[in-house]
């Protein structure tokens with residue numbers, strides 16, 4: 334499955350440390366990093382503190398040491414090469430600014446009202462979102478497959494309201510997360526959100542298709558008081574798998590928006606699912622380096 338800068342960025346926000354390193358952005362189209370930085374979605378972070386050595390035959394990760402100068406130089410020790418100099422650009426990292434993401438998502442889905450952070454760094458209330466003739470209480474929730482996710486959603490009772498809509502970056506949690514009679518529709522943004530010339534856009538038709546026609550509930554009478562839209566042929570069990578766009582490019586405000594086919598990703602089993610084995614805390618950066626003996 335091909336990724337885009339937006340899907341890369343969204344996937345990182347599911348983690349406790351939403352950071353992109355130089356390797357992660359190396360394959361991005363020209364200008365994408367600048368655009369996301371100008372929008373405030375990414376901010377330059379501290380450089381990687383550790384780096385893996387690929388100058389020798391040993392698989393080792395070392396703490397990066399900086400030598401003052403103009404510009405400063407970075408190096409790691411190596412048992413074979415003694416010193417391996419690193420390209421500082423390869424140690425660069427960018428932090429995803431989550432409050433900016435929440436505001437941009439609210440704007441992209443057309444949410445009205447104020448964006449309110451309900452659980453720090455995890456859940457934002459986006460405001461009312463009108464989709465397919467119904468008004469939803471839009472929320473953005475991150476990391477719903479982390480070990481503490483149940484405690485996080487427990488702090489926001491509105492997430493289980495009859496008209497709640499939960500947008501997640503990329504990973505849909507198991508229904509067991511919602512320890513209640515009501516499971517809200519959960520829609521992954523990675524299938525809806527695309528970067529246009531003026532910023533992120535959401536294909537609203539695809540969003541509408543991803544939502545059930547009636548509130549998802551295990552209890553009877555769950556839809557009381559909620560305005561009903563014309564019935565769509567969409568089974569409740571398919572909710573997380575839908576999101577497939579109509580044929581042709583999706584559009585928002587007349588501008589082209591790329592839409593990717595719906596998918597369901599396996600939730601990560603660990604807090605740091607992509608951490609390399611055998612090197613706790615090591616960076617994934619594989620900087621270019623020159624060898625000096």
Ligand SMILES: [Zn+2]
Pocket residue numbers: 386387388389390391393410411412413414
């Ligand atoms: Zn080495």
